[in-house]
Amino acid sequence: MRAHSGAPPSRRRFLALSAGGTAAGAAALSGCALQVAGSVSGGGGESVTMMTADGDIDPVLIPQAEKDLGIKITRIKMDITRLIAMLTSGRPPDLVRGIGAMDTPYFAARGVAENLDPYFAKSTILKADDLDPVNDLWRYDGKVQGKGPRYGMAKDFSQDSMYWYNTALFDKAGVDYPPETEPVTYEEWLETAKRLTQRRNGQTTVFGGSYNGTGITINLVALTAAAGGNLFTDDYSRVDFTSPEARKALTWYVNYAKARVGPSLIDPDPNAWDGPTYVANRMAMSNSGYWLGGMINAETKLAEVSRLAPAPMFEGGARVSSCQSGTGLWMPKKAPNKDAAWRVFEWFFGEGPAKSRAEAGWGIPTLKSLRPLMPHQEDYQKRVLKAQEDELKHFSVISFTPYVKVDALDAITNQIIPEAMKGQISIDTLAGRLDSAMNRQMKLGKGLVS
Known part of the structure; x- marks a missing residue:
């Protein structure tokens, strides 16, 4: 695999991004020179832009997070055309929504995703031994998923053939x-x-x-x-x-x-x-x-x-x-505010939003320490939880093409x-x-x- 320079990825590398090199991909690139509205300026690591889908984050949690973290969080809506424009112009968001099961090899192979291993190694919130194996969908060694550096993390998951x-x-x-x-x-x-x-x-x-x-x-x-x-x-x-x-x-x-x-x-x-x-x-x-x-x-x-x-x-x-999605976040290599982005990453995956997701039953927490928060008060919830806990023994990562x-x-x-x-x-x-x-x-x- 070709080594990647410090320059932004060329447009050629993204011709297949939206539709495998078809007209849709070319159309997406037509906006690459556009101004990136809604992004926030760097400086001091105080501002972070997240490109996410509606429903990924409860809006009521953001003001409290900004107060607690001292970081301005700006959310822009997930849009693949806009993402291409931002990546190729060298002005990407700080954090981007992705589907681990399918996106990890794609972005890692193109050299645009940051290796997050050094961040995980220092974190006291997202500890390696607390990570559910589903997060291995966000690892890629250049050949297969499940091994190599971590490029992101899943916010929650299901074993989707259940x-x-x-x-x-x-x-x-x-x-x-x-x-x-x-x-x-x-x-x-x-x-x-x-x-x-x-x-x-x-x-x-x-x-x-x-x-x-x-x-x-x-x-x-x-x-x-x-x-x-x-x-x-x-x-x-x-x-x-x-x-x-x-x-x-x-x-x-x-x-x-x-x-x-x-x-x-x-x-x-x-x-x-x-x-x-x-x-x-x-x-x-x-x-x-x-x-x-x-x-x-x-x-x-x-x-x-x-x-x-x-x-x-x-x-x-x-x-x-297996898990067919593992939706979560990844950090572009050219993210302007990486340290602040990582702190928001920790908040999203290990603090308020993660706890809220676990308690609501919208997916299995991707930190093992949060599993006690899964709904278990009623008999029918206990029954579901027992079936799910037994099924976790049979999870495995299935690799996708890059x-x-x-x-x-x-x-x-x-x-x-x-x-x-x-x-x-x-x-x-x-x-x-x-x-x-x-x-x-x-x-x-x-x-x-x-």
Whole structure:
């Protein structure tokens, strides 16, 4: 890998940032010379700019943090186009939102992310032995995730192949509950979903089960790992959907869509995601992981009949229960106020915001010392917590490619896979088309960083 100079990253290095080198990436770069509105000036380490999404930080916590830390915190909304502009102009935010499972290799390989190991080594708030293993998604050694320097940290997480289920809907359909600590097979899960699906006058009134993960590509990566393989080649420069394991994963997901037991590209959920549908008692199972508990806990009657089950496994495959997101923050190498940014980083991940997230049940805390704050007062919460604690034993990091953003791969899959879901093309044809289109993007991406 090429050594990086102290200069800002060239525009060429980011041609693939938004859409794998497509027109969207080029369009994003058209704004690189624009003034960066909303950034705060450096000097004295007293001001920090955070680029985050709505909902990442409770706004009421910021004034108190500014008072306690003596640091001005300015939040600007996460925008990939604007981020490219700021990075390439050499004036980036101090902290940036990222999805550890997919973003870490991408930004580390391009030399724009700061190695945070020296900061962690000195911290009395974020101690290495207190970090949950999920934070290894934010490590990258130049080849794979889970090893090497830390480039960020997850704010909370779920094992996203775990699924919630509504016992009242199981009872109504006369279906036995899944085991609480032993996984069913994916084949069994799909058969159960078929039995739980309710239709009236040709319309689905209750989805038997949703199994889309946090995104279509990362879900297929996780399914392939569960089948005992890797969707990527050993050097992560290509995908291979024709391998037996990837083909098994692809076949299962296409069959899930064909069965119309849950939302898919050919049968979309009007709510656009599982949360509102599950809360409305119109979805019997949802593989949203522990994170959805924050929403479920707000509805006492629903929470009392909801359970959390282990991630399924393929017959003969490994028991794999990964995190498909690990959303958190990273620090650009050219951040103007690194010491102040680190203090805000500590606050966000180890103090007020972290404690609030843990208490609400919106994800598992990424500091082990905060786990006692997870909701456990009610019997149904204790039951969920027991299932989740047992599942933590089966967590593992699954590496993603550094050569292209997941959005570009999702766009390809979204365009091609519906034909297979409708039975218009075979799995073999689908695998070949996905390989061809994705590998063209990845080859371009590799050329930009190697």
